[in-house]
Amino acid sequence: MATDTPSVLIVEDEPDLANLYAAWLGDTCDLETAYDGETALDAIDETVDIVLLDRRMPGLSGDTILETIRDRELDCRVAMVTAVEPDFDIIEMGFDDYLVKPVSKAELRRIVDQLTLRSSYDAQLQEFFALASKKALLDAQKTDAELKSSQEYAQLRDRLAVLRVQVNDTMEELLEQDGYRQLCQDIARDSILQESN
Template sequence: MAEYPHALIVEDEPDLANLYAAWLQDACTVETAYDGTQALESIDESIDVVLLDRRMPGLSGDTVLDTIRDRNLDCRVAMVTAVEPDFDIIGMGFDDYLVKPVSKDELLSIIDQLMLRSAYDEQLQEFFALASKKALLDAEKTDAERRSSQEYATLEDRLAVLRTTVDDTMTELLERDVYRRLCKDITRESVVDVDTDSDE
């Protein structure tokens, strides 16, 4: 990463928030917030990544996320939550979604991926966010559930449009092997069609 990222951990269980902070302290500048109100008071232009619990008393993670996006803050947001994903996630403005329990390696990896994504334009960021949602739903939902969801159909349509418009950028990233690192968890879902020879 080009910069030492500034991460905000929003988690209503203080012991868990402090554990996450301890895991990340060597890789990031870390702040913690123990509820949604404190999170919104803490977040500003200096924050690069928010790790956001979804189910909290008072202001929920969903509300905090909406407020972050309404303020047009230029940060990446990963939901870190015990809430199993449903089709409602398609319309949410997060960049990635981790289901608890999560490991130290998972948190470090998601910070790394989100910082890499920040280096690219908005269209590519949208592509990665939507591709992550598709991979998550592909893993969690049956074929029948996906086929019956209008939200999922809209997601696929939007990805198809983005796939054509970001093709040149994808080629450039592949040549530098950055794309493979960014997308290692979603390429297996065949979200992106790329003609390359696999080493595996």
């Protein structure tokens, strides 16, 4: 991110809801709003830091827009903000976080703050937090039996375990530098959540 003020694109097909999100974030972000997938794809470029993306929209779905963002290799964080309840298909999706509607002003601001911070992390840490978010989401939405029977979930846990070791090594290096207190708190919080599951 080039500045302290993140550039946020809100992609939401309900104009009233998109405008509400914009009002909630307007004093902390540079905002652009797209009410459909085609407009969103035209607006997404290397200047966009964060995309708040609805999954279910007429025309181009949020899933298709997300794939296009990743195919273009744009370095932006994406949070799905949707009424679609998460299922195991989210494991392979390239988003960074997932909020189920309805969302509050505090939740939306929190996610933008977190994604802004994550943008300063390297690719390894970004992947770690994206996968940890997916695991936490599935843990909250699925039964133990569903989790145990999912091969995708088992692979997710395995990948997280490998990344956790790598992240712990990276964290030791970062502890020697200034400005990484929030990073350490995020990793410590995730480790606690992982151990409790």
